[in-house]
Amino acid sequence: MAANIVAEITAHLNARHLHPTATWLQTFTSSIRANTPLQALKQTALFRICSTDITQSLSQPAETLFPKDILSGTSQSRYLAGPIICQVLDIEDIGHSRWSQVEAIEAKERGETTKGREIVRVVEGEDGQPEQPTVDSKGPFKLLLQDAKGVKVYAFDLNGTSELNMNISMGVKLMLRNCEVRRGVVMLEPGGVRSLGGKIEALDKAWKDGRKDRLMTAAKAAQS
Structure with a gap:
């Protein structure tokens, strides 16, 4: 794989503030086919890296990470x-109450939330009051x-x-x-x-x- 192709892919990802590890880049470039258009390679690289666990595939600069002390409760804001x-x-x-969400899931499992049909179902909320389930x-x-x-x-x-x-x-x-x-x-x-x-x-x-x-x-x- 030509070095300029690797540089182009790296620059494409870096422009989106994604900094792949050397291992990820090596694995990706070794799997692509020769003569693949550069634009297609860039799109494929973005798709694949977004389908990974970033704790394994990215080596990010500090400014793109949560601060080390972010969980500290000493700072109000x-x-x-x-x-x-x-x-x-x-x-x-x-x-929405958890019970209404369960009801919505079960209605969907029964096929009652298909487009064009309106299902109105009243369930008891966590506070004991009636509540309609939510879909979207x-x-x-x-x-x-x-x-x-x-x-x-x-x-x-x-x-x-x-x-x-x-x-x-x-x-x-x-x-x-x-x-x-x-x-x-x-x-x-x-x-x-x-x-x-x-x-x-x-x-x-x-x-x-x-x-x-x-x-x-x-x-x-x-x-x-």
């Missing part, structure tokens, strides 16, 4: 200029984020960031800019979050397969 590169490990809809929730959401060094931080999306919803894949890569951190929790705002796409296949499957059970367990625990 601080701002992260970014860009911070991270991946989503979990997302929770905190705008607008949040707010609570997320668990992880940077390339493995630092995990909780984040809240309280104002409806367009890049975030309950249909995102686990392992999707995000770029954060100008985010406030309140006592170790990142506050996500519209305009400060950009999705780079991707997912971690095994993580995404396990998260989706286990979501209903997690919701039911948490809902029962809250009522006990």
